[in-house]
Amino acid sequence: xxxxxxxxxxxxxxxxxxxxxxxxxxxxxxxxxxxxxxxxxxxxxxxxxxxxxxxxxxxxxxxxxxxxxxxxxxxxxxxxxxxxxxxxxxxxxxxxxxxxxxxxxxxxxx
Amino acid sequence: xxxxxxxxxxxxxxxxxxxxxxxxxxxxxxxxxxxxxxxxxxxxxxxxxxxxxxxxxxxxxxxxxxxxxxxxxxxxxxxxxxxxxxxxxxxxxxxxxxxxxxxxxxxxxxxx
Numbered sequence: 001x002x003x004x005x006x007x008x009x010x011x012x013x014x015x016x017x018x019x020x021x022x023x024x025x026x027x028x029x030x031x032x033x034x035x036x037x038x039x040x041x042x043x044x045x046x047x048x049x050x051x052x053x054x055x056x057x058x059x060x061x062x063x064x065x066x067x068x069x070x071x072x073x074x075x076x077x078x079x080x081x082x083x084x085x086x087x088x089x090x091x092x093x094x095x096x097x098x099x100x101x102x103x104x105x106x107x108x109x110x
Numbered sequence: 111x112x113x114x115x116x117x118x119x120x121x122x123x124x125x126x127x128x129x130x131x132x133x134x135x136x137x138x139x140x141x142x143x144x145x146x147x148x149x150x151x152x153x154x155x156x157x158x159x160x161x162x163x164x165x166x167x168x169x170x171x172x173x174x175x176x177x178x179x180x181x182x183x184x185x186x187x188x189x190x191x192x193x194x195x196x197x198x199x200x201x202x203x204x205x206x207x208x209x210x211x212x213x214x215x216x217x218x219x220x221x222x
Contacts, residue, residue, distance in 0.1 A: 006153070031208055040119070042112070043154070043199065043212040058209070090153050094208055098144050101153035 003027055006091050006102035013081055013109055021076045021105045023091030031094040032074040036060060036087050037104075043090060049074055081109040113137045114202050116213035124221050129187040131216045133200030136181065140202040140211075145174060145185045148197045148215070157198075158185070190220045 004025040013019055025032065030051045035043040035058075045058030049068040063085070064078050074093075078085055086109050092099040115134045123129045131145075141162040146154035160167040160174045160183065167174050173186045187194055200213040 009151075033209070035212075040214065042114070042214045043201075043210075045209055048209060088151070092153075096208065097142055097203070098156060098159060099208075099210055100156065101146075104151065104153045106151055 004091065004093050004100055004102040006089075006105050008105060009103060010106045011108070013107070015080075015082055015109055017081050019078050019081055019107070021089055021091075021107070023074045023076070023102055024072050025074075025093040025100075025102075026072060027093060027095070027100070028071065029093035029095055029100075030071065031096070031099075032068070033092040033094070033099060034058070034064075034066060034074070034076050035090040035092065036062065037090060038087050047076065081107075083109045085109050111136075112213075113140075113211045114200055114213040116200055116216050118216065119214065120217040120219070122219045122221060123190050125192060126189045129185075129190045129194065129218055129220070131185040131187075131198050131200070131218070133183050133185075133213055134181055135183075135202050135211075137202070137204070137211070138181070139204040139207075141204045142202065143174070143176060143183050144201045144203075144210070145172075146199045146201060147194075148199060154199055187218075190218075192220045192222050194218060195220045 034047040044060035046062040047066040144159040145157040148154040197215040201210040
C-alpha cells in the first residue's frame, strides 16, 4: 500500500496566479518525481529528486519549479499560471525500482 | 523520441475473456518493465513488473511476457472483469537510471 498524497485533487485558477501543488510521502523514499499527463498521452517527467536538496529537470520542459527541503515533501510551484499549464500533475516516489503514484492534481487554468 | 510504444490505443473485450495489451520499446538498456493501471482523474497504480532476466511473471489474473530479442512485452488479463476497465500504461527503466519511460497507454473496456 503506497502512502503518497497530493493536494489539491482538483484546482481551477485564473491566469497569472501563483500556485503550489503539494506532494508528501510517508515511506521514507529518497527518489521523488513529478509527471505531467494529458488525456491519451504518455506520462512526461518534468522534475525529479534523488534526495534532500537535490532537484533536476526532467525530459519535458516545464515552467514549474520544485524544492526538496525534507525527504517526505516535494512541492511543485507555478509562479504565473497560464492556460497552457492545464493538465494532470502526478507525483511519485520510489524505493529504488518502479514508482508509487499519488492520486494526482487536475489543474485547469482559465 | 518515444522509447516505449503502445499501439492499438483502445480495446473492448467481453467479460470473462482474455485481454492482451502489447508494448514495444526501443532502448536496449531497459532491464525492468512495469504495467500500471489508471482510472480517470486518479494516479496510476502498480499492477505487475518483470525483470529482463525473466520472460514471464504471473500474479493472479495478470501475466506479463517479455521477449527481449523482439523488444516486446505483453500483459494478459484473464478472465477480464468490468473493474478492469481503465487505461493501462507500460513503463520501462534501467539499472542506474530510475526514471521511468512511459507509453501512451491502452484504454481497455470490459463489456459485462
